[in-house]
Amino acid sequence: MKRLALAGLSFLAVIPAVSAEPLSIPQDTVMLSLQQEGWVTTRSANVDVFFNITQQKETASELKTQIKASLEKLAPIAGWYITSTRVNKDNTGLNRWYVSAKARVSEEAIPALRDRAATASRGGFKVSVGHVDFSPTLVETNSLMTDLRAKIYADAALEADRLSKVISGAKYHVKSVNFLNNGGGFPRPMQQVRSKNMAVQEMSVSSSGGQASSAQMPVSRKHVISATVTLSRTSE
Numbered sequence: 001m002k003r004l005a006l007a008g009l010s011f012l013a014v015i016p017a018v019s020a021e022p023l024s025i026p027q028d029t030v031m032l033s034l035q036q037e038g039w040v041t042t043r044s045a046n047v048d049v050f051f052n053i054t055q056q057k058e059t060a061s062e063l064k065t066q067i068k069a070s071l072e073k074l075a076p077i078a079g080w081y082i083t084s085t086r087v088n089k090d091n092t093g094l095n096r097w098y099v100s101a102k103a104r105v106s107e108e109a110i111p112a113l114r115d116r117a118a119t120a121s122r123g124g125f126k127v128s129v130g131h132v133d134f135s136p137t138l139v140e141t142n143s144l145m146t147d148l149r150a151k152i153y154a155d156a157a158l159e160a161d162r163l164s165k166v167i168s169g170a171k172y173h174v175k176s177v178n179f180l181n182n183g184g185g186f187p188r189p190m191q192q193v194r195s196k197n198m199a200v201q202e203m204s205v206s207s208s209g210g211q212a213s214s215a216q217m218p219v220s221r222k223h224v225i226s227a228t229v230t231l232s233r234t235s236e
Contacts, residue, residue, distance in 0.1 A: 028233040029175065030163060033226060036151045040136045040144040041220040047105045047113065048083075048130035049074060053097035054090070056124060063097060070120040070127055071101055074113055078103035100130075104137065107218055134219050141223070148225040153177065156229045163231055175232035179225065 051067055058066070071080040080103040090096050105113070110132060117127040156174045163172045 028170070030172070030231040032159060032229050032231070034152050034155050034159075034229055035224060035226045036148040036155070037222060037224045038144050038148050039220045039222050040140050042134055042136040042140055042218055043107045044104050044134075044137070045107070045110060045218075046131075046133040046135070047075070047078075047103055047110070048132075049080075049101045049103075049117070050128045050130050051097060051099040051101075052126040052128070053099070054124035055087075055095040055097060066125070067099055067101075071103070073120055074116045074127075074129075075103060075105045075109050078105045078109070134217065136221060141221075144223055145225065148223065149179065152179070152225065152227045152229075156227075156231075159229065160231050171234040172231045173234050175230040177230075178228045180227060 049071065051070075053063060053067075055063060067082075068080075080101050082099065083102050084098075084100045086098040088096050088098075113129045113132075117129050120127045153174075156177055160172045160174050164170060
């Protein structure tokens with residue numbers, strides 16, 4: 001009986017030592033870099049328009065109405081925004097109005113802007129077309145970036161499938177996709193508001209012929225997006 005009891009104690013003492021050994025399953029990971037590029041093309045431009053007005057018999061309300069009507073004649077479909085207004089008295093005691101407006105105008109309407117501005121102008125009511133910028137809009141750029149990210153995701157899934165086929169008996173999945181802030185992959189910061197001198201210079205160019213606005217063409221811009229992808233071995 002004593003021998004049996006001792007044997008039982010020895011068996012019980014072995015059990016904790018065996019169960020305490022950790023069960024380890026290796027988790028292999030593979031990191032790689034993926035890139036995609038694309039072009040965004042716009043068919044419209046940001047257009048600046050300037051008013052140089054000498055207030056005579058018109059009231060302020062009447063002038064505001066005339067300014068809005070002139071903008072509608074320049075580009076009826078465009079949504080115009082008044083970006084700045086300034087009123088000073090000249091040496092004759094009359095009020096001088098300096099008003100600037102901006103809109104996104106379709107490519108087809110750009111060539112006619114200069115002639116329409118000349119038609120809208122009269123004595124004491126000068127309308128000038130200033131800067132014409134064919135840079136793609138934020139919406140157009142974001143649409144391209146969305147497509148490029150989708151391609152990165154698809155490439156990552158394909159890489160995981162290829163790795164699973166190459167390494168026999170292993171199955172890999174996409175663990176993470178970290179996008180990098182590439183220099184050409186995101187929209188440029190908004191340009192600072194041009195100074196008063198720059199605006200006056202643009203008005204001079206436009207009034208002297210306005211050839212700059214009619215010579216503008218739509219442009220395309222390339223964007224590159226990069227990502228660091230981590231592939232992980234799936235646990236069985």
